[in-house]
Amino acid sequence: MVESRYVLHGLIAGTVSGLVTGVFVFLTMPSVEEVLETIKQYMGNQTLGEELLAKYVSIMLWLSPFITFIFSLILGALFGALYEYIDKKMEKNILVPALITGAILWIILVIPNMVLGASSIKIIINNISALTYTITLSILAIMKNPRANQEQVLGNG
Amino acid sequence: MSHHPLFIIPILTLTIPAIPLIILSKKKGFLGKPLLFGIGLLVLTLIIQPTIQYLPLKLLRINPNNLPLETLVYILLYTALVSGFLQEYLKYITVRNKNIVYALWVGGGFGLGETLFVLINQIAALIMGMDFSFTLGLLAVYERLTTLIYHMVSAGILAYYDLRGKGVLAYVALALVHTLINFQAMIITKTNTDPIPVLAAVYSIIAAVFIMYYMKVISHG
Numbered sequence: 001m002v003e004s005r006y007v008l009h010g011l012i013a014g015t016v017s018g019l020v021t022g023v024f025v026f027l028t029m030p031s032v033e034e035v036l037e038t039i040k041q042y043m044g045n046q047t048l049g050e051e052l053l054a055k056y057v058s059i060m061l062w063l064s065p066f067i068t069f070i071f072s073l074i075l076g077a078l079f080g081a082l083y084e085y086i087d088k089k090m091e092k093n094i095l096v097p098a099l100i101t102g103a104i105l106w107i108i109l110v111i112p113n114m115v116l117g118a119s120s121i122k123i124i125i126n127n128i129s130a131l132t133y134t135i136t137l138s139i140l141a142i143m144k145n146p147r148a149n150q151e152q153v154l155g156n157g
Numbered sequence: 158m159s160h161h162p163l164f165i166i167p168i169l170t171l172t173i174p175a176i177p178l179i180i181l182s183k184k185k186g187f188l189g190k191p192l193l194f195g196i197g198l199l200v201l202t203l204i205i206q207p208t209i210q211y212l213p214l215k216l217l218r219i220n221p222n223n224l225p226l227e228t229l230v231y232i233l234l235y236t237a238l239v240s241g242f243l244q245e246y247l248k249y250i251t252v253r254n255k256n257i258v259y260a261l262w263v264g265g266g267f268g269l270g271e272t273l274f275v276l277i278n279q280i281a282a283l284i285m286g287m288d289f290s291f292t293l294g295l296l297a298v299y300e301r302l303t304t305l306i307y308h309m310v311s312a313g314i315l316a317y318y319d320l321r322g323k324g325v326l327a328y329v330a331l332a333l334v335h336t337l338i339n340f341q342a343m344i345i346t347k348t349n350t351d352p353i354p355v356l357a358a359v360y361s362i363i364a365a366v367f368i369m370y371y372m373k374v375i376s377h378g
Contacts, residue, residue: 056287059285063277067277077194115212116211117215
């Protein structure tokens with residue numbers, strides 16, 4: 001199914017970063033009351049069915065580590081394609097495109113949260129996510145250069 | 158209380174919008190990579206889009222919940238412009254120099270990703286025991302189907318025109334159509350009104366012109 005070794009590396013790096021991030025999201029999960037308070041502040045005077053909302057929030061909080069994991073996995077594959085694009089444009093040491101890909105992911109994950117004034121926990125978790133992704137991608141690049149395997153992989157598809 | 162079995166709605170939400178993808182798979186073969194990329198583009202959109210939408214509001218210290226409709230309408234238009242131009246741009250750069258089947262799978266992935274989010278919400282609502290209108294549930298299924306088809310077709314059109322050197326023109330046109338669709342949806346959501354007939358007529362005309370032109374292009378090879 002995965003025709004490109006770069007995308008495969010991205011997928012693996014996304015899986016690792018998703019697992020790490022998912023665990024951190026689970027460990028730092030806010031309470032239902034805290035989330036409800038934030039929602040109330042945002043919604044102002046609009047009436048809310050508090051009991052239903054609390055149930056909904058608790059389900060979404062329970063799901064959040066899994067959603068984070070799936071997000072990382074899919075983003076990892078997408079950034080694997082970006083990794084391939086950058087590598088083919090630059091043709092430098094394989095670590096350079098891996099690091100640039102990681103840096104772009106960091107910009108996308110961290111900068112919006114900083115600009116919008118997200119909680120420091122969220123910013124730290126996103127930093128961890130981008131860092132884990134970059135490190136895994138770099139290790140994979142060193143261990144199994146995606147350029148070397150490209151022809152062999154494309155031969156099947 | 159609804160007398161209809163509401164658990165049918167999530168099943169329909171998953172299966173009905175999948176029909177175009179199943180047909181595409183049967184006719185042209187399954188392509189996993191662009192499908193995955195399409196879902197990835199949606200995830201990327203969910204990260205980038207809110208920042209661009211809310212940044213001016215944050216800088217200007219505007220709370221959209223406290224605004225009269227006359228002012229809110231401009232903010233909604235800006236928000237719709239951001240979503241239209243950003244989403245079509247992400248699709249455009251992904252399908253550049255690719256064939257139409259690849260593009261259809263990218264668009265399908267994008268639409269499928271959105272459908273999965275709606276599905277999660279519906280399942281959460283059912284677990285909570287929240288009662289919702291069966292008809293509204295069916296409408297959501299219909300909306301997901303048309304949205305998925307829209308994303309597939311728009312990605313296909315982008316690839317088609319890109320291969321003919323008119324990708325930017327197609328991108329701007331589709332981004333504007335997308336903006337109009339989202340703008341109407343936002344107004345309906347914010348005002349709890351029925352669809353605005355004038356806008357509905359505008360969309361229908363745009364859609365008809367697009368379809369006729371597309372058919373003409375196809376018939377001329």
